[in-house]
Amino acid sequence: MKCKYCGGEVSLSEKYCPYCGNLNEQTAAHADAMKHFRKDYAETKAGVMETTKRFSGTVANAVIIAVLAILLVVSIFVGNRAWDIAYESVKADAIRHEAEYSRIMDDYLRNEQFLEYHAFTEKRGTNLYSRDAYVSFRGVSYLADYYFSFYRALTEVIAADGYRNAEYQVSSINRGLSGFFEQLDDYWTRDSIVHTELHDRAVGVMESNIGLLLDTYLYIDGDALMEYRNATEGMRLTMLENAVRAYFGGAE
Amino acid sequence: MKTQKKMRISSVIIIILLVLLIISTVRAVSELRSYNRRHYDTTDLTYLIRECDYPGMTYDYYNSLESISGEDKDHQNHWAVMHYFNDAVMYKAFQEHGDTERAARYADRMKGDQSAMGQYAGEADVINKMLKIGE
Numbered sequence: 480m481k482c483k484y485c486g487g488e489v490s491l492s493e494k495y496c497p498y499c500g501n502l503n504e505q506t507a508a509h510a511d512a513m514k515h516f517r518k519d520y521a522e523t524k525a526g527v528m529e530t531t532k533r534f535s536g537t538v539a540n541a542v543i544i545a546v547l548a549i550l551l552v553v554s555i556f557v558g559n560r561a562w563d564i565a566y567e568s569v570k571a572d573a574i575r576h577e578a579e580y581s582r583i584m585d586d587y588l589r590n591e592q593f594l595e596y597h598a599f600t601e602k603r604g605t606n607l608y609s610r611d612a613y614v615s616f617r618g619v620s621y622l623a624d625y626y627f628s629f630y631r632a633l634t635e636v637i638a639a640d641g642y643r644n645a646e647y648q649v650s651s652i653n654r655g656l657s658g659f660f661e662q663l664d665d666y667w668t669r670d671s672i673v674h675t676e677l678h679d680r681a682v683g684v685m686e687s688n689i690g691l692l693l694d695t696y697l698y699i700d701g702d703a704l705m706e707y708r709n710a711t712e713g714m715r716l717t718m719l720e721n722a723v724r725a726y727f728g729g730a731e
Numbered sequence: 732m733k734t735q736k737k738m739r740i741s742s743v744i745i746i747i748l749l750v751l752l753i754i755s756t757v758r759a760v761s762e763l764r765s766y767n768r769r770h771y772d773t774t775d776l777t778y779l780i781r782e783c784d785y786p787g788m789t790y791d792y793y794n795s796l797e798s799i800s801g802e803d804k805d806h807q808n809h810w811a812v813m814h815y816f817n818d819a820v821m822y823k824a825f826q827e828h829g830d831t832e833r834a835a836r837y838a839d840r841m842k843g844d845q846s847a848m849g850q851y852a853g854e855a856d857v858i859n860k861m862l863k864i865g866e
Contacts, residue, residue: 536738544741544748555755555759557762558755558762565766597793598793602795631789631790634817637786637820637861637862638786640783688821691828694824
């Protein structure tokens with residue numbers, strides 16, 4: 480380019496004309512423009528950085544909130560359905576371990592451990608009567624449930640310190656006994672019940688134990704038990720109430 | 732300013748969600764664990780023994796996993812009292828009806844239970860008296 484004053488050749492890097500010594504105005508204008516450009520550039524850069532930062536922060540927060548909200552919904556669902564989930568898991572285990580569990584249940588029955596048998600079927604989910612698995616245990620499991628109910632109510636009476644604290648067990652004993660004998664009739668008559676020698680023997684022992692316990696603690700002998708089985712619901716309750724009263728020496 | 736306010740609000744939401752998540756997770760875990768399980772406190776079991784509530788102990792025991800998965804070592808003495816009671820109930824029934832074989836089996840169990848009772852060994856006499864055994 481040429482100097483505005485003398486027309487001499489000057490370059491952009493020369494602040495003054497090397498021929499006339501005047502200010503190279505184009506260099507000055509260029510320097511000025513560069514100064515503005517740098518400022519604009521710095522401002523734009525800062526703006527872009529700020530926007531990006533703000534945007535990333537917002538997106539990050541939105542993602543965190545979304546993830547937390549999903550986890551919250553899942554944990555509330557699991558909390559509300561915990562028992563269903565655990566129940567399903569127990570059921571799945573019962574199906575998976577059918578051979579092992581069946582062997583354990585047979586051992587309980589063989590050893591006449593009916594309370595343990597009842598607890599095992601309850602806790603290990605092998606009393607799932609609607610399933611094909613454990614079908615051969617169906618009848619004996621029902622009976623063990625009622626045996627447990629009866630036994631529990633009877634021992635409540637035995638351990639009570641007087642008739643007043645025992646009388647509310649009369650209906651529980653009756654429920655257990657009535658249920659047991661109804662199921663017992665089903666056990667021997669229903670076609671769907673699978674009979675095995677071990678299960679038949681266990682059922683016989685349960686029935687015999689109930690008879691012995693009633694005779695020993697409530698003075699209900701074999702004949703009275705037969706009478707009980709043939710009686711109406713009201714008569715059964717009266718009979719048991721008198722028996723429990725007699726256990727406490729005929730207390731009021 | 733507006734951005735900072737937005738960030739503050741989202742931080743508060745995150746904190747609230749975190750707190751709720753922790754609470755609901757603890758609840759879910761405890762619900763899952765509570766299925767089939769019950770924590771037995773030594774004080775509770777001691778109280779049941781003192782009250783002679785052996786049937787209550789029986790119900791608790793056979794409704795817990797301990798009855799089929801093995802007893803907690805801390806509570807073996809307590810459960811032995813409950814086992815003694817149940818074995819004694821059956822022992823008396825068999826003994827009185829002349830089933831000597833089963834009565835002997837339950838008598839053996841009672842001996843084993845009594846030796847496992849530890850500091851509650853004296854409860855055997857209470858139970859025998861209650862059931863009128865050996866009178």
